[in-house]
Amino acid sequence: xxxxxxxxxxxxxxxxxxxxxxxxxxxxxxxxxxxxxxxxxxxxxxxxxxxxxxxxxxxxxxxxxxxxxxxxxxxxxxxxxxxxxxxxxxxxxxxxxxxxxxxxxxxxx
Amino acid sequence: xxxxxxxxxxxxxxxxxxxxxxxxxxxxxxxxxxxxxxxxxxxxxxxxxxxxxxxxxxxxxxxxxxxxxxxxxxxxxxxxxxxxxxxxxxxxxxxxxxxxxxxxxxxxxxxxxxx
Numbered sequence: 085x086x087x088x089x090x091x092x093x094x095x096x097x098x099x100x101x102x103x104x105x106x107x108x109x110x111x112x113x114x115x116x117x118x119x120x121x122x123x124x125x126x127x128x129x130x131x132x133x134x135x136x137x138x139x140x141x142x143x144x145x146x147x148x149x150x151x152x153x154x155x156x157x158x159x160x161x162x163x164x165x166x167x168x169x170x171x172x173x174x175x176x177x178x179x180x181x182x183x184x185x186x187x188x189x190x191x192x193x
Numbered sequence: 194x195x196x197x198x199x200x201x202x203x204x205x206x207x208x209x210x211x212x213x214x215x216x217x218x219x220x221x222x223x224x225x226x227x228x229x230x231x232x233x234x235x236x237x238x239x240x241x242x243x244x245x246x247x248x249x250x251x252x253x254x255x256x257x258x259x260x261x262x263x264x265x266x267x268x269x270x271x272x273x274x275x276x277x278x279x280x281x282x283x284x285x286x287x288x289x290x291x292x293x294x295x296x297x298x299x300x301x302x303x304x305x306x307x308x
Contacts (some may be wrong), residue, residue: 098288118299124282125231126202126301170236172297180227180239180252181288 086111087174090184098192103158105187110180114174117147117181119157121168130156130169141175161191197289199300206277206307211217214272214303216287218236222267224290227297228260231284238287278306 087110097103107116115134121127121174131145135152138145143192147154158165168188173182196219206212216226224245229237241262242250249262259281261273270289274281286302 115296119299124287127286127297127299129297132296134250172237178244180229182238183229183237185236189301 085183086173088171088173088182088184090171090187092139092187093185094188094190096192097161099162101161103161103165103169103170103189103191105134105156105189107154108152109110109154109158109171109173109182111173111175112134112152112185116154116174118154119170119183121170121186123167127170143155149193158189160188163193166190169193194238197223197287197300199287200292200305201303203303203304204306206305208307209276211273211275212277212305214274214287214305216272216289218268218289218298220267221289221292223270223291225290226264226270227288227290228262228270228272229286229288229296235291237286240272256308274305277305279307280305283304289296 088106091106115132117146119127122132133147142159144157168186170186172183175182198217200215226243228240230240231237239252240255243262243264245264247269251257264270287300288297
């Protein structure tokens with residue numbers, strides 16, 4: 085089973101700061117997911133990546149397959165970015181996903 | 194992009210009753226769907242894998258008679274929490290495997306409260 089570790093667990097930053105959230109996993113994978121969970125619980129899929137880097141707006145996700153590590157970056161952070169960010173990798177049993185514990189991000193104005 | 198719709202988003206039910214949660218893939222066929230559960234301040238945990246036309250595969254520790262899964266069509270999987278108890282109160286979320294089998298699309302989740 086894949087072990088997925090995220091850091092930090094909690095992060096508070098000021099508006100405008102550059103944010104980095106890290107994710108490491110133990111078993112080689114075909115693709116890794118970054119998700120955003122809003123306070124109501126709803127989940128939005130941000131990225132699915134298998135190599136290199138992807139960018140969507142102010143969000144950037146990178147992955148290093150050899151090192152089994154991925155990062156999620158937020159540029160010019162804004163209070164509306166406040167949410168829980170979760171990485172997930174295959175290997176959760178019967179081909180499901182294993183999720184990290186999430187990073188609770190608070191962006192203060 | 195691919196969309197997965199989960200319904201209802203919130204439900205409150207009395208102890209002993211059953212609750213059905215639906216997960217639909219709106220613009221693609223999903224032969225495989227997954228059901229997850231999230232306890233407060235914990236990570237999502239896989240409950241079961243739902244395969245169209247066959248029995249679901251349950252993770253260790255998940256009671257298959259309590260959490261009934263039916264994947265009767267390529268666009269619909271349902272999770273029924275039978276004889277619900279307060280400890281079943283949780284956030285349940287489904288995901289569907291996309292056409293390439295490496296993508297995962299998530300439903301909006303269902304907040305179940307059993308009183």
